[in-house]
Amino acid sequence: MSNRWDTAYEDVLKEALPRLAEKGEVGADTSLKAVGLDSLAxxxxxxxxxxxxxxxxPDEDLVxxxxxxxxxLWTLIERCRDEQTAA
Structure with missing residues (x-):
């Protein structure tokens, strides 16, 4: 299965989560906590x-x-882009 996001998104993920960069391929179902996501990250x-x-x-979307x-996370990004582009 190929990911539906752009390469910039993978770059952002790998910059914020260096252990994800070490893992190589970024899958849609990769656990971000397993690759170092904590509250600061x-x-x-x-x-x-x-x-x-x-x-x-919006804060209310951070559930x-x-x-x-x-x-x-990509699903939320797409929704926010669509909503803010339409506004």
């Missing part, structure tokens, strides 16, 4: 994502599960 990743995609992720995998 979560904040760093959020800032990098918002900057890279020119979006703001448990969003940062579980690259796939769950």
């Amino acid at each position: 979560m904040v760093e990743l959020l800032i990098r994502v918002e900057s890279e995609y020119g979006i703001g992720i 448990p599960g969003v940062f579980d995998t690259p796939g769950t």
Whole structure:
């Protein structure tokens, strides 16, 4: 299965989570906690994502599960981009 995100997203993930870069391939179901996501890395990743995609992720969307995998976070990024582009 190929991932549906762009290479910039993988770069952002690998910059925020160096252990993910060591792993090589980034799968949609890779556990971000297993590759080092903690509360500090979560904040760093959020800032990098918002900057890279020119979006703001509302606090109410930062619910448990969003940062579980690259796939769950990408789903939120796409939704925020779509909503903010339409506004």
